[in-house]
Amino acid sequence: FSLCWPCLKVVRVSLCGQISMSVAPLQITEPQSFFSRYLRWLDVLDPTALLSSEAEVENSRALLEKLGSASKYLTQDKKVNDAQKLCEASLHPDTGNAITTLFRPPAFMLCGTPLAIAALLPHTRTIPAFLSQFLFHTYNAGFTFYNRNVTCKPNKIQPFQPMLLFGYATYFSVLGALPQYLMNKFPSAAMQTFMGRILPVPLVTILSAMNVVAVRLQETEDGIEIKDKSGHVIGVSSQAGSKAVKETALSRAMLMGITAMIPVALHPLLSRSRFILRNSKALGPIKCVATALTFGAMIPVSFGLFPRQGTILRSELEVELQGNTTDSVLFYHRGL
Structure with missing residues (x-):
């Protein structure tokens, strides 16, 4: 497949009204409103996430596991937000296993x-x-x-x-x-x-x-x-x-x-x-x-x-x- 589609420029904004979504063995946050979910998906769909190594994905998973349910209160922290974004882009919500890159x-x-x-x-x-x-x-x-x-x-x-x-x-x-x-x-x-x-x-x-x-x-x-x-x-x-x-x-x-x-x-x-x-x-x-x-x-x-x-x-x-x-x-x- 041709991987030539240009990357979207993502503008980070503060997402309000979030609820916790359990992802075995992780917990990520999901915005409640459609507009906030749209902005979040703009962030998650960043194609550069596909270039992340297995070690980077595992480190992000480990960070969220360490924080546990507290991660939903730290969404303004860049490191935590990046870890959540990478996990959402790479791991299956039901199993926590890595999805095939394609x-x-x-x-x-x-x-x-x-x-x-x-x-x-x-x-x-x-x-x-x-x-x-x-x-x-x-x-x-x-x-x-x-x-x-x-x-x-x-x-x-x-x-x-x-x-x-x-x-x-x-x-x-x-x-x-x-x-x-x-x-x-x-x-x-x-x-x-x-x-x-x-x-x-x-x-x-x-x-x-x-x-x-x-x-x-x-x-x-x-x-x-x-x-x-x-x-x-x-x-x-x-x-x-x-x-x-x-x-x-x-x-x-x-x-x-x-x-x-x-x-x-x-x-x-x-x-x-x-x-x-x-x-x-x-x-x-x-x-x-x-x-x-x-x-x-x-x-x-x-x-x-x-x-x-x-x-x-x-x-x-x-x-x-x-x-x-x-x-x-x-x-x-x-x-x-």
Whole structure:
């Protein structure tokens, strides 16, 4: 994958109203408001975090372990804040284990941007359209898999899970490339307009959400762990699993839907401008840049749309779990 997406300049601000999110064996802080979560994700998505060595990650983990719950009161300390940022960018919230570098949150911008450009911009042939869709959906499936909730205890063993992920990516790629196939087969003006400008936006939005649901379907069936405010596990809930998957699917659909809409919306505006009328070949690069900027800007919006530590009311849980606690609100890890 091309790692050429420029680093965003992050402006540090004071984040107010934070709550503690337990991350075995760590504790990190998560802002409550959407705007604060957005700013925090801008910080966490710094691509330079991918260059950190294992020793640096372990040192950050050790610092947070040493501070324990006191770390949430020291967020203005640069050393503590940097340690939290590096742990959020490198470690899985459920296990505390390091995530494969290619699928860490900061890598999503670097790897996902060129793949999104290739998948969203028009092609002239079906095979290149399919290949770009396949790479895009394969990476998205891998990212979703590595950043899912791993507290799900499957009732059935799935020995062919990698093949299932490959099958999901192939299926979504075929659907994604279908408009290009129909445009080549039926070259009428109406078909070109519908398949080239109208259908792609809702199609990529739906497929992006379906990608998340397909990869994390097991969480909705077998459930995920839910905890009380003290961090004690009170059971495994499929209702919480369904809510976690739904929120993640909605955030991913918003990311891709808005990214796909920008080049389509810009086309009629740019095509009538004097600059494009004189330099028609510049339209393609401009749309590529617009797609890349939109995708990069929407990633922290998508990741921060819902808190990573999701909440669910006790009344929404299964009847057999409601008697396990007196807390009115329970918590779970949503995933990305």
